[in-house]
Amino acid sequence: MKELLIATKNKGKVREFEVLFAQFGYQVKSLLDLDESIDVEENGVTFRENAVKKAETIAKIFNIPTLADDSGLIVDALDGRPGVFSARYAGEGKDDNANLEKVLEELEDVSESKRGARFHCSLALAIPGEETIIVDGTCEGIITKEPRGEEGFGYDPIMYIPSLGKTMAQLTKQEKNKISHRANALNKLQERLASSV
Ligand SMILES: O=c1[nH]c(=O)c2ncn([C@@H]3O[C@H](COP(=O)(O)OP(=O)(O)OP(=O)(O)O)[C@@H](O)[C@H]3O)c2[nH]1
Numbered sequence: 001m002k003e004l005l006i007a008t009k010n011k012g013k014v015r016e017f018e019v020l021f022a023q024f025g026y027q028v029k030s031l032l033d034l035d036e037s038i039d040v041e042e043n044g045v046t047f048r049e050n051a052v053k054k055a056e057t058i059a060k061i062f063n064i065p066t067l068a069d070d071s072g073l074i075v076d077a078l079d080g081r082p083g084v085f086s087a088r089y090a091g092e093g094k095d096d097n098a099n100l101e102k103v104l105e106e107l108e109d110v111s112e113s114k115r116g117a118r119f120h121c122s123l124a125l126a127i128p129g130e131e132t133i134i135v136d137g138t139c140e141g142i143i144t145k146e147p148r149g150e151e152g153f154g155y156d157p158i159m160y161i162p163s164l165g166k167t168m169a170q171l172t173k174q175e176k177n178k179i180s181h182r183a184n185a186l187n188k189l190q191e192r193l194a195s196s197v
Pocket residue numbers: 007008009010013042069070071072073086087096099119152153154155156157159180182
């Protein structure tokens with residue numbers, strides 16, 4: 001089985017990539033397997049900038065092809081926040097629950113028709129000696145009034161997908177992987193790689 005390094009320490013992402021890459025015959029390794037002490041500062045203004053920085057920094061350290069994911073939640077009524085700050089929206093060191101509670105609080109007086117949001121995922125594939133490939137994927141939804149569901153991670157319990165009638169945290173990993181921003185970005189990456197051989 002081929003191996004691919006994912007420049008992440010997020011267990012939720014790793015779990016999803018394991019399933020997504022299994023279909024292409026890849027086993028994924030992450031910084032959690034290799035070196036948890038490596039920290040790449042995410043100081044970019046865009047998801048793309050952060051994804052490229054994570055992928056290229058880690059690819060250089062290990063000299064192997066490396067994929068990085070920079071993602072987050074974009075809420076219309078919050079002018080696009082938390083955006084690139086999604087992982088630390090409630091402050092450094094705060095957990096997923098604190099972050100989603102902050103979003104719910106900020107939307108307390110916002111009616112259902114104005115609670116539109118989307119997840120965004122930028123993927124960067126850095127292969128030593130080659131130009132980095134960057135793709136994006138999104139997933140549209142509506143922010144609920146309260147958390148629902150136990151699956152997934154991050155803001156999944158407050159992201160309602162109207163076409164499925166469930167929050168993303170009420171979907172199985174397989175169901176989420178059919179519609180998620182991460183899966184959509186990965187499909188684009190696969191198309192890019194297929195058209196370049
Ligand atoms: O409900 C969610 N479902 C998802 O599918 C999802 N994908 C991303 N996110 C949120 O956005 C932050 C990304 O920040 P991020 O890309 O910097 O990742 P991270 O710092 O957690 O890990 P790393 O990959 O940088 O090591 C994460 O922490 C999450 O809060 C998600 N929330």
